[in-house]
Amino acid sequence: MAAYIIRRVVWTVPVVLLVIFMTFTLMKQIEGNPFRKTERAVPAAVQANLERKFNLNKPWYVQYVQYVKGVATGDLGPSLVLRDRTVNDIVEEQFPRSIELGLLAFGWAVLLGVPAGVLAAMRPNSRFDYGSMLFSNVGFALPNFLVATLLIYFVSVKWGMLPTSGWTTWQHKILPSFTLGLVPMAYFARLVRGTMLETLQQDYVRTAKAKGLRRRRVLTVHVLRNSLIPVVTAAAPLLGYIITGSFIVENIFAVPGIGRYYVTAVSARDYSVVMGLTVLLSIIVIAANLVVDILYGILDPRTREART
């Protein structure tokens, strides 16, 4: 078991380096030297100074190594547009809000989606089943900016129950997190229903029943446990959605988080921030994948011995 974990962890290092490399290369493609192309004209001498300060006159591989060193020590570099702030400053300020948004969204998804899936599987083809699956289908299809707009329109404007935007009190946090959590909720409902139905068909469930075990035990120990394993592994791709969705949700609800800032940075051509944020997000996704893999190893003993 420990060997499995260590193996997985060790493998992430080259993956992270590769990701940084790719992002780095991409960024270099966009702007060889961002300072030359900014709108505000920069005097030549100042420009030369800036270039030297930021190592922009060194060959790319040197820059890459510098950057990786920076990432490893937690320094993501300076902002190119906001001259007095570093990327780290921005991250420290905005990132926690995005994390909170993401976690709350995930919470909604698990709280509402998983039970819905379980109940649907236990009453297949019932009205609840059809209803919840229809709901989940719709949840996938509606673009979240529409959901956000509708929610704001009805809940905030018409009924005045919750604030329209911002991120200060807990009331502010309900709508954005719910909106963001809608798709994961739908996803979980479907997934849990599917895996439960499949598990219920398995021979070992029949064996459990044949042993005369009480229904509740058969459900919790044999069925649910095995059904929830795929759900855990689904958490990783969901993270991708949450990141993507946060760009929109933060935008609409004016949540001062990373998602919103990313868009701002791209429009403002602050490429150092863009790169820093991309690397950060990538590391998070990779870390999440790692955690999921480890969890999977804990939950399903068969995977532990397979070669990675």
Next chain:
Amino acid sequence: MSATQIAGRVAGVDAGAPIRQSSLWQDAWRRYLRNRGAVAAGILFLLIVVWCIVAPIVSPHDPNRIEFPDAYQGPSWSHPFGTDQFGRDLFTRAALGGRISIGIGFGATLAILLIGVAYGAISGFVGGKLDNALMRFLDALYGLPYLPFAILALAIIGTVNFWTMVVALSVASWFITARVVRGQIMTLKENDYVRAAYAVGVRWYMILGRHLLPNTLGVLVITIFLELPGVILGEAFLSFLGLGINPPDASWGSMAQDGRDAYRAHPHIIIIPSLAIATLVLCANFIADGLRDALDPRTKET
């Protein structure tokens, strides 16, 4: 023989029997047709596509002409979807927007398939160290979140238009397809009939072309309708954020962005294109489900 096998055999499915190609497709098509939801979705999908192509041609309104007096009208006979803040007919614009959104959708999906199949087939077929390396690389690519990646890709390319969107979106989302194809090829490779073909001396490219790839077709067709929603939504998101298709060209996402500011008073401007997206995505999902059930009948049967 188990009870479920009995029921399954009676329902016309011999679980485990080798499937001949022609009858598979015919059976699948018949099964698909029995699924009313999927059929309805398919028809609706086609209708929307037809509408997008035809409506701008027959419409009496010029989608790009600005007529302030007509602005912000609600749905009416002359403007079934109303008008936007510039007085432009939304019915026509939505159809035009559909052309672009759906076009990008299909374009990117096709590109995803091409890249994904190539990558996955090579990796799965060759196996061994190459497969290992390719999969590791793929793992790394998974680490790049979708939207940022697409945004970066667009930034590199420089301009934003139909084709660059196709490229950016497809480059950011081919990973899953590659993995699925690879998995499929690897499973199929282990089948006895493949070994038998090798044993008789069939060449590798024939095996790939005649045994492996055709059997992946089913999965690929399903994948098309699974990737399509993702791409369409991706384009919508990008355009909504202002990073995608720009005016005066309309895509559903950019139309939604147009409607953002005025939604309190005139919600229809943002609702119409969003509903269009939602409907198309829903249809695609239903079609994908229908296809999945049609091609793998063992999953259902209650």
Next chain:
Amino acid sequence: MGRLLEVEDLRTHFFTRAGVVRAVDGVDFSVEKGKTLGIVGESGCGKSVTALSIMRLLPTPPARIVSGSIRFDGRELTTLSERELEDVRGREVAMVFQDPMTALNPTLTIGTQIIEVLRRHLGLDDRTARRRAAELLDEVGIPRARERLDDYPHHFSGGMRQRVVIAIAIACEPRLLIADEPTTALDVTVQAQVLDLLDDLRREHEMAMILITHNMGVVAESADDVAVMYAGQIVEQAPAHELFHRPEHPYTEALLAALPDLDDSDARSRRLTAIPGRPPDLIDPPQACRFAARCPYAGCGDSCALEPPALRELRPDHRVRTAHPASEREAVTA
């Protein structure tokens, strides 16, 4: 010796979209205390469905016991509630399934899977249950039982897994053990071991056993009584010795004739005898005798073409469902 299990006119049907599958359509048999009943028949004849019906383990849509009675020790099983059944299963009646590879939960240790049944029915505490589980594993022939309690099913081979399944089944000393093709999925060498094990355990624990198989050889080895099933019905039931030496039903005769005979040197150069034709479709079974289409003795005007033959007792303990039992046939060329 009393009758432990009595099944009377059992009918289990499957209600599918394609129609009603009459998988078990009039099955009568009985099992005596401490004895083994072998149920033989080809694939699809309804043997497994019968077994699952006794334990009420069939998914209730689409399956349903339409009529008939199953009396275990005088108690009617078909009318019990789910809760009452939960007390019977595993404790009074236990089952061993066909495929050991899928019968165990892959994410739980086998120790857990044995202990849970001990705790459920016998209320043992953890330590006693663990000790008993190790004893059971030992009894079924798994070496180093104590250590292996913490292993997972995928650490065991097929034969070993089947032994574990058997251990779980006998854990609470049930009075009836139903073994549904327990050796079909195993290698031939392992088959014999498992059958011997079942036999030993049966005698040790004084259990009655229903042994379901399509293999006549297995039945000849292990069964006291034999019931032959065809197309959802029992067509012949007799003590084993009697069935093999004086079969009455044409189907039974054909089954026995199909067995390869290694002693007969002529036989080795001849083709194996098969039974021509296929079993009838169970959605729309023939109104009359179901074997008639393949029966070498059925004639056009015979009663078996018009109405289904009843199960009648030709000799004490020997019942047949046919219009042409061997002992009533004239010695005429067919």
